[in-house]
Amino acid sequence: MDLELFLQQLANAISLGSLYALLAIGYTMVYGILRLINFAHGDIFMFGTYMAFYMMTSFMLPWGAAFIIAIILTIAFGVLVEKAAYKPLRNSPRMSIMISAIGASFLIENLAIVVFGGRPKSLPVPDLFNRIIHIGNVSVVSITFITPIITMVALAILMFIVNKTKTGMAMRAVSKDYEAARLMGIDVNFIITFTFAIGSALAAIGGIMWGLKYPSLLPLMGVMPGLKCFIAAVIGGIGDIRGAVIGGFILGLIEIMLIAVFPELTGYRDAFAFVLLIVILLVKPTGIMGKNIAEKV
């Protein structure tokens, strides 16, 4: 592989990795607080992309407004999922909550098939994201650069919220110890809703970026990215936001680079993430940034 091709692939890998990172943050935050795999997260991501599509085509809004409204609608949707599928089961066995999550995910997917239709829709890509940029002999579509930048900005805002604000402090407290946080007067339900809202906003941003990069929208488009990003969160150490970002980038890099180096592996692309998951669970189950916690009797 020559240098130019390598740089091109590297740009692609970073761009894909930052999309994965955006989704993985949502998984890791919900898991940190509720100890629950939000199976519906990938479908919330899909919902965000479709909302952007409908805002731009049916309502003819300019893309900036369309994206912002899509993000707001997705936040509302994510909170609705939490209220309907997870909140009633807060004190139920883990298995019930997981089944409810799987049920919610299937419900959203199939409702999407019924409402949005099963045929692929294509998101109109605004000019700004579709320019071809030449750097030396390497030519890259501008979305490839815009995605990591937006991810970094979103991450900076998120880090500020989590580390500097009072709500962020409450979030960290709830994820450390749910019961103790409640005894300290933290409104746990509000914090959980807030966490879902942030996760859904990031999923919507990721979804729109995804739609601009791969402009073919399908009701089941969230399933594979969803599973992979959960794996990215596990790789990074679940519950840790920086870990999720690192995991997302690692996964993006591995996926793009392995195929670039060994093109004959293309058919196995969707299996890489799962193989990586098994390896990480065997070698370091707590992930890269995770800490070991002994199980209490």
Added chain:
Amino acid sequence: MKNRKTQLTIILLIVTIAIIAVLNITLDSYKIKIFTLCGIYIILGLSMNLINGFTGLFSLGHAGFMAVGAYVSALLTMSPELKDSVFYVAPINPFIKVIQLPFPLALIVGGLAAAGIAFLIGAPVLRLNDDYLAIATLGFSEIIRVVITNTQTLTNGSLGLKGITRYTNAWWAWGIAILTIFFMIWLIHGMYGKAFKAIREDEIAAEAMGISLFKHKMMSFVIGAFFAGVGGGLLGHLIGAIDPNMFRFILTFNILLIVVLGGIGSITGTIISATAVTILMEVLRFIENPINLGFVNIPGIPGMRMVVFSLMLMGVILFYPKGLMGRAEFNWDYFLKKKFLRNRKKSA
């Protein structure tokens, strides 16, 4: 009393066989197919209930085990000439081409292959718990599907296998289902079953009582995978064609629905709900087809069936988490005490 119960069980068994015979003669071929499918889903539901319900391991790898069973058994029953004509893109591996086994043996080998894969997967995966186990087993089932899609000379890749002889009939499906039911009852009531339930209730306490966690989890996982493989083999020989897309997560979802609906940890519940869900899946096809009421035409809504099923799953888990039977089982005592005999429900 015990003698009486055995007699009743035998009578029930004979009645069931008679019902199968009668249905086999009176129903048309489409309905017999659904009836056969009920038997297969009972096997699949019970195998998942063993892992998820009785041992408390939340495994989502069923579709993968079924795929292994279906492919292995189908490749074993297909004749070398048929394999040559099906594998027209890339020639089949010569070793696999020549071996051919009769249907029952092929099913068993298919089940054993699934169990073997489960054994290999179980070693790393069963050390995990809860959600990690769920996602890891789901991952393995996806890996199995991806591997099947890409090993052209072994499995014919995404084209799948076609022209499989339709050996599965109501007798095979229900016969194996009844054997599975008796085996599960024997297993659950025995020493191993008690160990499984102890692990489900409290792993740490079970371990403290001297139950080897890994051994019993592995056992439950491997046995469950074996029956899933047999079920997959039966399914392949019922439909006559298999391809990797059949074994997506949605298949696991359907079986999970059966287990949750019937009651997580109840054999009787699984039998009832497997039958009900299978029939419902066919009955609900009407909402996907256009309905003509004479004065209005309601267009069919594709995908509506799965919406109904997802709503059912959510509804049960949110409002009635015990499902149909909870952890209760069908019991002769209830009928004997009430002097109230009805041989309707099938169980022992």
